[in-house]
Amino acid sequence: MKKILMLTLSMFFCFSIGLVAVGFTYFNSPTPSSDIVETLTKAQNRTVQTKLKRWGYYKGAVDGIYGAQTKAAVKLFQRKNGLTADGIVGPKTAAALGMSLGGSTGSNQSSSDLNLLARCVHAEARGEPYVGQVAVAAVILNRVRSASFPNTISGVIYQPWAFTCVNDGQINYTPNDSAYKAAQDALNGWDPSYGSLYYYNASTATSKWIYSRKTVVTIGKHVFAI
Amino acid sequence: MTENQTKKQNKRYKGAVIGLSIATGVLALGTIGFGIAYGVMQNDANEYGTRLESIYQKNFYDLVDSVNNSEIKLSKILNSSTSAYQKKLLTEVSRNATEAEVSISSLPLSQDDVNENVRMVNQMSGYTSTLADKLAKGGSLTSAEKDTLQDIYDNILSLKAQLNKFARKIQRGYNILHNSMDLESGDFSTQMSQLHDVDIEYPTMIYDGPFSDSVTNVAIKGLKGDKVTKERASEVISAKFKNIVTLDYEGETKGRFETFNFRLKNTDEEMLYVQVSQIGGHILTVSGTGKSGNGTSLQEEDAERLALDFAKSNGIENPKVVWKDSIGADAYFNIAPIQSGVVLYPDLVKVKIDLDSGTVVGYDATTYFTNHVPRSLGSFSISLDSVRSKVPISLTIVGERKVLAPLDYNREILCYEFECVNSEDTFYIYVNGSTGDEENILKVIKTDDGSKLL
Numbered sequence: 001m002k003k004i005l006m007l008t009l010s011m012f013f014c015f016s017i018g019l020v021a022v023g024f025t026y027f028n029s030p031t032p033s034s035d036i037v038e039t040l041t042k043a044q045n046r047t048v049q050t051k052l053k054r055w056g057y058y059k060g061a062v063d064g065i066y067g068a069q070t071k072a073a074v075k076l077f078q079r080k081n082g083l084t085a086d087g088i089v090g091p092k093t094a095a096a097l098g099m100s101l102g103g104s105t106g107s108n109q110s111s112s113d114l115n116l117l118a119r120c121v122h123a124e125a126r127g128e129p130y131v132g133q134v135a136v137a138a139v140i141l142n143r144v145r146s147a148s149f150p151n152t153i154s155g156v157i158y159q160p161w162a163f164t165c166v167n168d169g170q171i172n173y174t175p176n177d178s179a180y181k182a183a184q185d186a187l188n189g190w191d192p193s194y195g196s197l198y199y200y201n202a203s204t205a206t207s208k209w210i211y212s213r214k215t216v217v218t219i220g221k222h223v224f225a226i
Numbered sequence: 227m228t229e230n231q232t233k234k235q236n237k238r239y240k241g242a243v244i245g246l247s248i249a250t251g252v253l254a255l256g257t258i259g260f261g262i263a264y265g266v267m268q269n270d271a272n273e274y275g276t277r278l279e280s281i282y283q284k285n286f287y288d289l290v291d292s293v294n295n296s297e298i299k300l301s302k303i304l305n306s307s308t309s310a311y312q313k314k315l316l317t318e319v320s321r322n323a324t325e326a327e328v329s330i331s332s333l334p335l336s337q338d339d340v341n342e343n344v345r346m347v348n349q350m351s352g353y354t355s356t357l358a359d360k361l362a363k364g365g366s367l368t369s370a371e372k373d374t375l376q377d378i379y380d381n382i383l384s385l386k387a388q389l390n391k392f393a394r395k396i397q398r399g400y401n402i403l404h405n406s407m408d409l410e411s412g413d414f415s416t417q418m419s420q421l422h423d424v425d426i427e428y429p430t431m432i433y434d435g436p437f438s439d440s441v442t443n444v445a446i447k448g449l450k451g452d453k454v455t456k457e458r459a460s461e462v463i464s465a466k467f468k469n470i471v472t473l474d475y476e477g478e479t480k481g482r483f484e485t486f487n488f489r490l491k492n493t494d495e496e497m498l499y500v501q502v503s504q505i506g507g508h509i510l511t512v513s514g515t516g517k518s519g520n521g522t523s524l525q526e527e528d529a530e531r532l533a534l535d536f537a538k539s540n541g542i543e544n545p546k547v548v549w550k551d552s553i554g555a556d557a558y559f560n561i562a563p564i565q566s567g568v569v570l571y572p573d574l575v576k577v578k579i580d581l582d583s584g585t586v587v588g589y590d591a592t593t594y595f596t597n598h599v600p601r602s603l604g605s606f607s608i609s610l611d612s613v614r615s616k617v618p619i620s621l622t623i624v625g626e627r628k629v630l631a632p633l634d635y636n637r638e639i640l641c642y643e644f645e646c647v648n649s650e651d652t653f654y655i656y657v658n659g660s661t662g663d664e665e666n667i668l669k670v671i672k673t674d675d676g677s678k679l680l
Contacts, residue, residue, distance in 0.1 A: 064554075129489075131499035131513035147348040148341035150331040151324070160334045181515050181556070188558060189576055190590050192501065192513050194481035209338060216481035219499075226481065 045070070048089055051097050052077060065177055113153045115175075117141075117183035120157050122175035123165030125222070130178060132220040135193040137186030139224065142197055149197070193217060196224035275403055282333060282402040289329035290389045296322035296350075297386045300379040304372065313361035316354045323351035334406035336415045343418065350378055392417060446482065448573075448598035451506035459486040459502035466509060466539060467500075467585075469493040478504075483592060485510055494583040503595065509540050512589035516555055516580025524581045526550070526557060533559040533577040536586045542575055542594060555581045556588075563594075565603060569629040572638055573598040603630065606640055606659035613642050613657045616664060621646035621653065631656055633665055641665055 045064045052058035057080075058073035071087040078085040081096050089097070117137050125136040143149035143156045150156050158166060165171045175183075193199070199222045200210045213225035299315045299322070306312050326347040331340060357371060367375075396402070405413040454462075460473060469492045476499070479485040485501040492498070498514035530547055537545040542561065548569055549560040561575045578588025610626065617623055625645035633639050640659035645652065652670040657663070 129499065130497065130515050134513050147352070148345040150327060150344065151348070155328065155331055159331050159340070162337070178515060184553065185513065185578070185588055188578075188588075188590075189574075189593070190511065190513060190588060191592065192499065192511055194479060194483055194592070196481070217479040217487070218477055219487075 044089075048074070048097060063177070066174070114180070114183050114187060116153055116157060117187065118175040118179045119171050119173070120163060120165060121182050122179035123170035123173060124163060125182075125220075126176065126179065128220040128222065130182060131192050132222055133179060133182035134185050134190050135196070135217075135219055135224055136199060136222070137183045138191040138193050139196050139199055141186055142191070142193070142195055146197055192219065193224040196226055198225045199223060200225070279401060279403045282406075283396060285329045285332045286396065286402065287393065289326055289333075290393050292322045292326040292329060293382060293386050293389055296326070297379070297382045300375065300382060304375060304379060309361050309366050312367060313358050316358035316361065320351045320355040320358060323347045323354065327351065333418070334402065334412075334414065335418055336412075339415050339419045346381070350382075353378070446596050448595040449483075449503055449505045449508070453504050454502075454507035456486040458507055459504075460488060462502055462507050462509065463488055463490065463500050466536070467492065467498075483510060483595075492583075492585065494585065496580070496583060496585055496587060498585075498587065508591065508595065509589065510591055510595065512586055514585075514587040516585065516587050517583055522581070524557075524579075524584050526552065526581075529557040529579040529581060529584070530559060532584055532586070533557075533561065533579055536577060536589065537561050537575050537591075540589075540591065542591065543598075545575065548574075552581070557581055558588075563598065565601065565630075567628055568603055568640065569627055569643075570598070570601070571629055572632040601630070601638075604640060604660075606642070608659060608662050610642055613659075613662055614644075616657050616662065617644050617646055617655055621648050621655075628659070629656070631665065639665060 045066050046062055048066075049058055049060070049062045049064070049070055052070075052073045053060075053062060055077075057077045058070065060067070060069040060073075074089060074093065075085045075087045077083075077097070078087070078093055083093055083096060117140060120140060121133050121137050125133045128136075140153065140156050144151060144153055150159055157163060157171070161167065163171070194216055196216045198210060198213050201221050202218075202223050203221065210225070216224045216226055218224070296319045299319045303312050303315045303319070306315070324347075327344055330343045330347065333340070335343070353374070357367065357375075361367070392400075402414055406415065456475060460475070463473060464470060467490060470490060471493055472489075472491045474489045476487040476489050479487060479501060483501075484504040486504060488500045488502070490498040490500055494517050496514055496517055498512055500509060501511045502508065503510050530550065534545055534547065542563060544564045545561045546564050546569070547559050548562045548571075551558050557579045559577045559579070561577060563570045563573050573594045575594045576588070576590040577586060579585070580587045606628065614623070614626075623644050623646050625643075627643050629641050629643045630638050631641045631643075641656040642659055644655045644657070646655060647653075654668040654670075655664065656666040656668075658665050
């Protein structure tokens, strides 16, 4: 009887440890990174689309947006050319397409500032009205100009804990066209937030401190403040 | 109990023991497996934590270095009487302060604390570089400026003492990461909040550098007239936009500018957000996107005319397009007012036209209404012919105009603008109209998304 009791106990013990371990593994498993795609610039996407369209693989619009239709066309192209059909334009596919992924054409600079700004706008304000997206980009640029914040776009965006999208990795999602346009407009000097340095979602903001700032305007779900 | 029965029972008992042993074995193996996985993960987490901590500590030590360096240089400046040497050191202090800013803003601090610390070093950087510029132009430090430098020095001295004390704490094993898991109330934020207790009064009349408070508190000079009602504001919009389907009131803006905000939808399915100033009832901004076609229905000249007409109808005096670019289906126009043949750059208006529908999908007149007043421009005391020789021979001049250029933040200077090209690049060169000095050079940078001026 004693043996049975001990066995049962040890089983129970092992089992509970196992459960804890399972729980731990589950909660700590890294989030899948399927959303994070090696992205081409819009200009490069346009080149891909133009080439695929010319050769009859692609039927959609040449808009520089790497959507489902473009991906399907890339896959078809890869299959026909004996490449791995993963829908991603890597070095081999690019070579087969006759384009280079390295430096873009001529002496053009890559717009990494615009791209970074667009990523932040997309992660922070997708689903908001367009003007709300411009305003989020404008807040980032207002911070760059402000004495109290870092003096570069990347400095402001990657400042620890400044933007939740950096902490949860959403900054790495590919921005959509609207986010790009909003970032472009803000870089051109548009500022519907009139110099705001902060914004928060009134229904989800947790920091009490943020409510002490002076509200300038409410656009969509975001309250913009100085 | 017979012997048989006892045997049977024993057998059953043995079977149960074996079964249970196997089950326990399997579970034990599973547990060991999970245990190893858990250990590996913990190991990973610890390693990531250690790496992050190293980055934090590097930033902290960089900060200590920058502050130590600037303290030494500031004390030298205060004890030097040679302008050239002072200028060299001021430039270095400004650079040290910029480095300090980069280090501080990479540390895990609460927003409030990081803001105060960053403001302190940014203003120090701006002030010292402004003084360096002044010395470069042949000036010398006034006693008031030396007093401000002394204040900055005192502040840096106490900052240095505190930072070095804290550095010793880190050497004894203080962990920045563990003490900043809660940003707002973590020990690290508390420690660092003691660094910026002293507030330096920068003399705003002398110092109007990049980070001075007077730049952010610019008064609005161009908005005149009575306060309008939101009904009137809505009429203003209806008069300026065609094919409106809906026009909904969206609330007010209460910032530097006070506006009534509206959301507009037109027959082209374009959604626009329009802000009308409460004083004078002018359209201040329009934000929106076009119907995302391919942008082929309209020529750039037509779009330019539409942009000019829109600016004119919104009270922009004597508008002229001074810069244009198109990205996809959007055409961008920068429009400036012209006063007696001079382009007023400080009063720039920006217009974005959708090349399919011809709608004004973007408009920004806030700069115009901040700055625009009738100015007494003075006159050019140097002739265009005599400054043309300032342009290097390697460049070909393709355009010339007289401009009022916003330089040094709050200063406006009459300049000759030369648009020049060589085989690859385009430059804009600005030559002072009274001294003949080169004030600024802008280079046109071609990027993947249109051209930019730097």
